[in-house]
Amino acid sequence: MRCEECATKLDRYVDRELTNTEALEVQLHLEGCPDCMDNYEFQEHLKRLVKHSCDCDTAPKAFRDKLRQMLS
Amino acid sequence: MAEPAAKTAFAEEALTHLDTLYRGALRLTHDPDAAQDLVQEAYLRALRYQHSYQAGTNMKAWLFAIMRNLFWDRFKGSRKEDVSLDDVGEFVLYEKLRDEGARPESDVLDKIAASEVVTAVDKLPPLHREVVLLVDVEGFSYKDAAETLGVPIGTIMSRLHRARQQLQKSLYDYAVESGIVHSGGMTQVPQQ
Numbered sequence: 001m002r003c004e005e006c007a008t009k010l011d012r013y014v015d016r017e018l019t020n021t022e023a024l025e026v027q028l029h030l031e032g033c034p035d036c037m038d039n040y041e042f043q044e045h046l047k048r049l050v051k052h053s054c055d056c057d058t059a060p061k062a063f064r065d066k067l068r069q070m071l072s
Numbered sequence: 073m074a075e076p077a078a079k080t081a082f083a084e085e086a087l088t089h090l091d092t093l094y095r096g097a098l099r100l101t102h103d104p105d106a107a108q109d110l111v112q113e114a115y116l117r118a119l120r121y122q123h124s125y126q127a128g129t130n131m132k133a134w135l136f137a138i139m140r141n142l143f144w145d146r147f148k149g150s151r152k153e154d155v156s157l158d159d160v161g162e163f164v165l166y167e168k169l170r171d172e173g174a175r176p177e178s179d180v181l182d183k184i185a186a187s188e189v190v191t192a193v194d195k196l197p198p199l200h201r202e203v204v205l206l207v208d209v210e211g212f213s214y215k216d217a218a219e220t221l222g223v224p225i226g227t228i229m230s231r232l233h234r235a236r237q238q239l240q241k242s243l244y245d246y247a248v249e250s251g252i253v254h255s256g257g258m259t260q261v262p263q264q
C-alpha cells in the first residue's frame with residue numbers, strides 16, 4: 001500500500017469502518033511507515049479528545065428522577 | 073396500551089440512554105433548559121410510539137432519531153438545507169502542525185482545553201455537528217448514524233469529513249490565538 005492510499009483510508013480505519021482485510025493492509029503499512037503511523041496516532045488522539053471533551057456532560061440527577069417518575 | 077410491567081421495562085431500558093440523549097440535545101440546542109424540554113418530549117413520544125420500536129434493534133439510535141427529529145421540527149422549522157458549512161477547503165491539522173515544526177504534533181492536542189473542543193464542536197452547523205456527536209462522541213457506526221439521521225452512509229462520510237476539517241481549523245485557530253502554536257514556524261508547547 002502507498003502512503004496516499006493509506007491516507008484516504010485513515011478516517012475509516014480510525015472509525016473502525018474498514019473490512020478486516022482492508023484494516024489489516026492499513027495496519028501493515030502503518031507498522032512499516034513512521035510518517036503514516038504518526039498521522040494515524042494524531043487522528044486517533046483527536047477523535048479521543050473530541051469524545052472526552054463532549055461526553056463529560058451527563059443528565060442532571062433531578063432531571064433523571066423527574067423523567068423516571070413521568071414515564072412509570 | 074402496553075401492560076404496566078412491559079411499559080416500565082421499556083422506560084427503564086430507554087432511560088439507560090438518557091446521557092446520550094441529553095448530551096446530544098445540549099450540543100444541538102446550546103441550552104440546558106431547552107435540552108431538558110427536548111429530551112422530555114422525546115421520551116414521552118417514545119413511550120407513545122413504543123409499539124413502533126422493534127425489540128432487539130438499536131434503541132439508542134431509535135431514541136436519538138426521535139430527539140433530533142423533534143429538534144429539527146421545533147427549533148429549526150425543518151429548514152435543514154438552510155444550514156450549510158462554509159467551505160474551509162482541505163484543512164489537515166496534522167500536516168499544518170508538521171509543516172510548522174510542532175513535533176510531536178500530538179503534544180499540541182494535549183494543550184487544548186476540553187472547553188475549547190466543545191466550543192469548536194458547537195460552532196459546527198447542526199447537520200454536521202450531529203454526525204460528529206453520533207460517530208465521535210457516542211461511537212455509532214456509520215450505518216447506525218445513517219439510519220438515525222435518515223441519510224445514506226456516503227452522506228455520513230462526507231459530512232464527517234467536512235466537519236472534521238472545520239473542527240481542525242477551529243482548533244488550529246485557537247492554538248495560534250492562545251500561543252500554543254506560533255503560526256509561521258517556531259512552535260512553543262508550554263508545560264502546564
Ligand SMILES: [Zn+2]
Nearest residue numbers: 003006033036
Ligand atoms: Zn505511509
